[in-house]
């Protein structure tokens with residue numbers, strides 16, 4: 001198998017007395033969807049936030065394309081090609097869809113000397129989003145709609161669209177389908193499949209075993225901060241997954 005795009009080596013993170021993540025290692029390859037599962041409080045979001053540069057590990061290394069990274073901010077992780085959709089969507093309600101997608105990465109109008117001005121190139125940003133809408137078949141209202149006017153599910157789709165449109169190497173999705181209706185869930189699952197075909201590595205966190213079984217190639221299970229299983233999805237049933245999360249013994253073991 002090719003070298004991993006993203007490798008986590010023995011990452012640990014505590015919050016005071018709580019060991020949220022304990023020496024977790026994980027490798028994600030291009031074109032691979034990893035289902036990351038575990039019960040509430042197992043450490044999935046904490047792991048996600050370390051990968052995304054939102055919090056720093058106490059111990060362990062994050063390696064992207066063979067290079068050790070020390071993310072200080074979410075921008076650093078993005079620059080390394082890692083896009084994350086957090087469980088709590090980081091959208092700004094007062095801005096429209098295009099502005100949210102370009103948040104922190106606004107395109108600027110080129111000046112006469114070829115250097116960027118401080119004026120946002122709204123037309124260029126809209127064109128880019130429009131292309132993305134076409135490419136991924138995004139089913140969203142007019143892109144000038146303020147996020148405040150969207151439903152919870154639509155907001156989720158905007159947050160995912162942002163990751164999908166920018167994500168070059170790794171896309172991490174923390175519970176992306178939790179608040180979605182049937183059609184939007186289908187859209188998100190098909191996004192994930194499309195990312196795989198674009199050779200992106202996807203880490204997909206979900207409590208819905210049906211969704212995990214449909215899109216994941218591999219499944220990693222966290223229990224009380226530790227990785228307790230890492231193997232091919234094909235060998236496991238929904239019952240096995242639940243047993244791995246809760247610690248019950250399963251037939252496959």
Ligand SMILES: Nc1ncnc2c1ncn2[C@@H]1O[C@H](COP(=O)(O)OP(=O)(O)OP(=O)(O)O)[C@@H](O)[C@H]1O
Nearest residue numbers: 015018019020038039040041042043044045046047
């Ligand atoms: N900022 C924080 N301060 C203190 N404790 C935290 C913080 N973030 C997470 N924790 C604790 O770390 C542990 C792991 O939490 P985390 O959010 O990573 O779990 P999770 O697997 O994402 O759970 P869920 O499925 O409910 O989203 C929990 O015990 C939680 O209370």
Ligand SMILES: [Mg+2]
Nearest residue numbers: 044045046087
């Ligand atoms: Mg979580």
